[in-house]
Amino acid sequence: xxxxxxxxxxxxxxxxxxxxxxxIEVCPHGVLAMNNKKAIIVDSDKCMECGACMxxxxxxxxxxxxxxxCAAAIINSMITGGEPSCDCSGGSKNSxxx
Amino acid sequence: MRSVKFPxxxxxxxxxxxxxxxxxxxxxxxxIILLLFGLHPEGIIFADAIKGGLPFLILGxxxxxxxxxxxxxxxxxIAFRSFAAKGWLAGMISVLxxxxxxxxxxxxDPLLTVIAxxxxxxxxxxxxxxFTGSTTFTSMSGVKREMKIAIPVYVTVLIIxxxxxxxxxxxxxxxx
Numbered sequence: 001x002x003x004x005x006x007x008x009x010x011x012x013x014x015x016x017x018x019x020x021x022x023x024i025e026v027c028p029h030g031v032l033a034m035n036n037k038k039a040i041i042v043d044s045d046k047c048m049e050c051g052a053c054m055x056x057x058x059x060x061x062x063x064x065x066x067x068x069x070c071a072a073a074i075i076n077s078m079i080t081g082g083e084p085s086c087d088c089s090g091g092s093k094n095s096x097x098x
Numbered sequence: 099m100r101s102v103k104f105p106x107x108x109x110x111x112x113x114x115x116x117x118x119x120x121x122x123x124x125x126x127x128x129x130i131i132l133l134l135f136g137l138h139p140e141g142i143i144f145a146d147a148i149k150g151g152l153p154f155l156i157l158g159x160x161x162x163x164x165x166x167x168x169x170x171x172x173x174x175x176i177a178f179r180s181f182a183a184k185g186w187l188a189g190m191i192s193v194l195x196x197x198x199x200x201x202x203x204x205x206x207d208p209l210l211t212v213i214a215x216x217x218x219x220x221x222x223x224x225x226x227x228x229f230t231g232s233t234t235f236t237s238m239s240g241v242k243r244e245m246k247i248a249i250p251v252y253v254t255v256l257i258i259x260x261x262x263x264x265x266x267x268x269x270x271x272x273x274x
Contacts, residue, residue: 004243066238072231
């Protein structure tokens with residue numbers, strides 16, 4: 001299943017990519033692939049902006065505005081002014097999400 | 099690479115995550131509906147509250163179910179990519195079918211019919227949008243894009259619904 005088209009903030013800096021393939025390993029949706037020993041974005045519309053690729057890229061070749069795709073979390077962040085967070089682990093008793 | 103899917107079973111298992119918070123808000127919706135029908139200048143008439151409010155109580159429950167259960171379960175088969183739009187469509191179909199089967203169109207004040215078709219699909223849409231938090235493929239940018247359109251629509255629908263309800267009561271009390 002694909003979500004909204006052309007909204008992903010995923011950006012790949014080809015100059016910084018050394019082709020280690022870690023981003024491809026960690027991406028849960030096959031957004032990235034290897035081409036000529038460099039990572040390429042094959043389908044950015046599949047990106048859920050989890051940030052796994054950016055976090056695991058040791059060379060800073062990937063940028064993405066990572067966060068939870070959760071309406072309740074975004075509403076909470078609008079109210080509290082903080083970052084969108086579901087807090088689905090149940091750590092906060094104030095969380096109305098999940 | 100481990101590819102993450104979101105099959106029927108996963109969606110079904112996750113529906114209580116949205117049904118639970120939604121049903122907690124249902125008593126408030128129910129109370130407002132009962133007040134709308136039961137409130138009279140001479141006080142609250144319970145017979146009117148139940149008689150007039152029952153179809154709307156059912157529509158309220160149905161719109162919650164369509165947003166929190168039907169939409170997630172049949173997610174890939176509902177048109178649109180937007181969860182808010184999917185929820186609205188599911189809600190509209192539910193309201194349409196329920197209204198037909200309950201005979202809501204026969205002899206009901208047109209204002210109430212408009213309220214039913216305006217408010218309940220929007221309520222279903224709101225709850226369907228909440229399911230974005232349970233999925234494996236929605237992104238923050240996408241949800242923000244949806245909310246930029248959906249939230250002003252919800253607020254507008256709520257304001258129009260309240261205004262129509264006030265006009266309905268004023269007509270009922272012969273003020274208008």
